[in-house]
Amino acid sequence: xxxxxxxxxxxxxxxxxxxxxxxxxxxxxxxxxxxxxxxxxxxxxxxxxxxxxxxxxxxxxxxxxxxxxxxxxxxxxxxxxxxxxxxxxxxxxxxxxxxxxxxxxxxx
Amino acid sequence: xxxxxxxxxxxxxxxxxxxxxxxxxxxxxxxxxxxxxxxxxxxxxxxxxxxxxxxxxxxxxxxxxxxxxxxxxxxxxxxxxxxxxxxxxxxxxxxxxxxxxxxxxxxxxxxxxxxxxxxxxxxxxxxxxxxxxxxxxxxxxxxxxxxxxxxxxxxxxxxxxxxxxxxxxx
Numbered sequence: 391x392x393x394x395x396x397x398x399x400x401x402x403x404x405x406x407x408x409x410x411x412x413x414x415x416x417x418x419x420x421x422x423x424x425x426x427x428x429x430x431x432x433x434x435x436x437x438x439x440x441x442x443x444x445x446x447x448x449x450x451x452x453x454x455x456x457x458x459x460x461x462x463x464x465x466x467x468x469x470x471x472x473x474x475x476x477x478x479x480x481x482x483x484x485x486x487x488x489x490x491x492x493x494x495x496x497x498x
Numbered sequence: 499x500x501x502x503x504x505x506x507x508x509x510x511x512x513x514x515x516x517x518x519x520x521x522x523x524x525x526x527x528x529x530x531x532x533x534x535x536x537x538x539x540x541x542x543x544x545x546x547x548x549x550x551x552x553x554x555x556x557x558x559x560x561x562x563x564x565x566x567x568x569x570x571x572x573x574x575x576x577x578x579x580x581x582x583x584x585x586x587x588x589x590x591x592x593x594x595x596x597x598x599x600x601x602x603x604x605x606x607x608x609x610x611x612x613x614x615x616x617x618x619x620x621x622x623x624x625x626x627x628x629x630x631x632x633x634x635x636x637x638x639x640x641x642x643x644x645x646x647x648x649x650x651x652x653x654x655x656x657x658x659x660x661x662x663x664x665x666x667x668x
Contacts, residue, residue, distance in 0.1 A: 398545055399617030401505035405542060406611060408509040410603045412516050418596035419520040422584050427525050427571055431532050434563065435516055438539055441555075445625075449546040450613050452620025454633050460551055461634070464558050465645045469652035471563045475570045476659035482574055483662075 398449070405446040412439035426481070426488040430474050437467045505545055512538040529568050536560045548625035 412435060419432030441460045448456035478488060485492050515538060518531040536559045543552035623629060634642055 398501050398505065398547075399619065400614035401502050401545075402613040402617060403611045404505060404509055405546070406607065406613070407604065408512055408542070410600060410607075411513050413603075414596045414600035415513070415516045415520055417599055418592045421595055422589050422592035423520070424584060425525055427567060428520075428528050431519060431528055431567065434559070435519060435532065435535065438536065438555075438559070441551075442539055442542060445543055445546055445548050445551060446613075448548070448624065449620075450617060452624055454624050454629050455637075457548055457551055457625055457630055458633055458638050461554065461630070462638075462641060462645060464554060465648070468558060468563055469648050471566060472652045472656045473659070475566060476656040479570065479573070479660045488574065 402446050402450055405442060409439045409443040409446065412436070412442065424490050426478050426490050427475075429490060430471065430478070433474075434467060434471065437463060501545070505542070508538055508541050508545070512542065525571055526568070529564055529571065532567075533560045533564050536564070543625075546625070547622050550625055550627045550630050 416432045416436035416439065419435070420429055423429055423432065441463055444456040444460050444463075448454070448460075481492065482488050512535060515531050515535040519528045519535060522528050522531060536555060540552040540555045540560075543549075543555060
């Protein structure tokens with residue numbers, strides 16, 4: 391029915407592996423980096439890996455719904471980055487540093 | 499066959515630039531590498547016939563969010579003080595945890611990674627604007643409207659949080 395022009399199908403497994411690798415790299419960044427901005431960027435990386443996985447399975451099943459979910463994830467990521475960065479600016483004003491360890495002060 | 503080769507090259511470049519985001523010392527370099535990663539992810543979307551999402555990814559992520567990050571980074575003017583150093587122990591722990599996560603996820607999905615063999619070519623127009631727009635404004639119209647409320651809340655929150663408090667003059 392549909393001519394098999396698209397041979398990307400055999401690469402879908404590789405895309406799943408790429409998504410998992412991106413998620414692990416983001417996880418490593420969140421665990422080790424102390425700079426708050428880099429931390430937020432690693433969270434963006436993890437969100438993007440999830441998007442990649444959703445698009446891969448959308449291609450596999452030929453469904454549009456996962457791509458709508460990706461759209462909403464992008465929306466939420468934008469809102470999250472905005473609020474996170476303004477919290478960061480507030481923390482920088484009171485501490486003159488964006489070291490994540492400074493949030494230990496919240497315990498006292 | 500060339501498409502598979504292209505997919506492997508672009509995927510490897512994505513992983514490489516994502517690694518550079520985490521490993522580079524200077525935050526501005528991290529931002530630049532993250533923008534490059536987003537471009538590579540968009541290229542993967544194009545390979546999978548998700549053209550609309552590729553464009554949205556470039557416009558929203560590389561165009562808006564990353565510029566916001568860069569803007570904040572330059573506003574804070576951090577180049578005088580050095581990046582806080584991470585101890586070797588925590589680096590080792592991070593590598594261990596991330597490697598464990600990677601291998602566990604791969605091991606869990608090992609038997610289901612047969613997408614390539616079972617793949618049947620489906621409708622290639624799934625990712626076009628027409629299809630997604632029809633779906634977004636019929637089935638998902640309520641979440642779409644709710645996301646505008648989310649944006650207003652985020653906007654008000656950002657302004658409220660980043661606003662300088664009034665100086666008390668006595």
